[in-house]
Amino acid sequence: MSQTVNGSTENGINVTNLVTSPETVVKTGTFKVKAGLAQMAKGGIIMDVTTPEEAVIAEEAGACAVMALERVPADIRRDGGVARMTDPKKIRGIIKAVTIPVMAKSRIGHFAEAQILESLGVDMIDESEVLTPADEVNHIDKHPFKVPFVCGARDLGEALRRIAEGAAMIRTKGEAGTGDVSEAVKHARTINKQIQIAKSLDAIEIYNYAKELRVPVDLLKKTAELGRLPVVNFAAGGLATPADVSLLMQLGVDGVFVGSGIFKSSNPPKRARAMAQAVTHYKEPAILADLSEDLGDAMFGVPVKKQGAVPSGAPDQQKIWNATLGDPSQWVKNNA
């Protein structure tokens, strides 16, 4: 049973009558295969889960993958401390519980955690800013891994640098664990805008823009030519409702991650199901209205603008009054 192979097309040579052994030559871990998993996730929703039970709820809701975590970002945010890779036992349990792809997070730059996650058989690794970075300067060199990586980005420069390092998928960073979608929107819009700029530049200008963004010029040229990122791009960070999903999908992302938004809400199975459907029905406000009905409380959330501010709301209120009507007490007095 000999057969012919279409040899090394990479070199532009098509050798059509090489005889090989009966076994087909199989190449694993190629970039095509790694990016392919991300392509299969398009139009889908990836949910953060912390137990096998939650993973089953996510699968049953229609998630196209789950992210196995020790704690959801909202809890990481609340607890503080150093956030690390999830306990392998927990990841194994989640892998066992569901048939959909299972992803897990490693710290930025922590290639040893990534190696461990790869050995566990996770389907994708998220080199994530949600965990405490392990390397202030370098990200993981993602090329040698057989498992694909997804990385966060706030702008086109970050996105293309991560792709140059071997990321097979990009997601907006957003502001995980807040329930506030504004940062994810900002990042998605920034990337869109910068791609529009790149598209409008001539051959010389694009060299300068690549320098400004600190990215390889070839990758920037490819992006301008495609009019989009050269890998799958998801939204993440702060999505909590079907409407949030629709908003980001209409801004042009390929799919969404939902972290704390589901399991920090009052009715996770129902919300998970509604948000999963919203990814496909994102263009249909009437269907989204039905999906958004009676979901219970969304996660409480912390508006990004309020973070780090004085706990009391007073100073902020003061600012708003000053900007519009002057000092509120003054205003009250004058009308008395």
Place this chain on the structure above:
Amino acid sequence: MTGTQMINIGVLEVQGAFLEHKISLVRAARELNDVIVNVTEIRNPSHITDDLHGIIIPGGESTAISLFLKRNEMEEPLRSWVKGNGHVTWGTCAGMILLAKETEHQKNGGQVSLMCMDTIVSRNYFGRQINSFEADLTITDSDLISKPGCISDLFHGVFIRAPAILKTTSDDVKVLATLQRGDNSTVIVAAKQGNQLCTSFHPELTEDTRWHRYFIQMVLKSSNSINI
């Protein structure tokens, strides 16, 4: 000589590589050169109409797709469309699973199937993502390799957590491509039964449009395409 023909192809846009399929279809139609292909999206039951001549069920996660079909009451309309006279359907990856009458390794509690092809399919047959691969496949249907511009009787297949056909349960199922395994066994990775086509790999992720041309030609042969 029939002149230029026009066909309507619906792509199930629930989840997965539907955009890639649309691009490949348009390219394939251009190469065939006497056919115009209108590609439309299928996202709710009202999109499944008799105006369609062909439907593609793309890959993605079969669980996510089957749950969506069930919750949007699309399962029955899609099943009866697929079984309808002259209707041509192609399932890639998850689509192969949905078309099969029997599936192994389903999620707990089972999942929706359209119950159309006499095949027994094993989900994630080749393993997890780490085992996803690219390989050159032996194509066993001369229609796929005799086309002009075809330089090889092999097809470069991209397999992502792919299923495979363990067994066919009817002689009507024609094997189109196989993959040889290390233990000298052979598994079926593409098959056809009447107007239904399935591949466990992803031709839409490659530049090679032979499978999309093959599908368009199946549509032209079997349906009442519009002569213009």
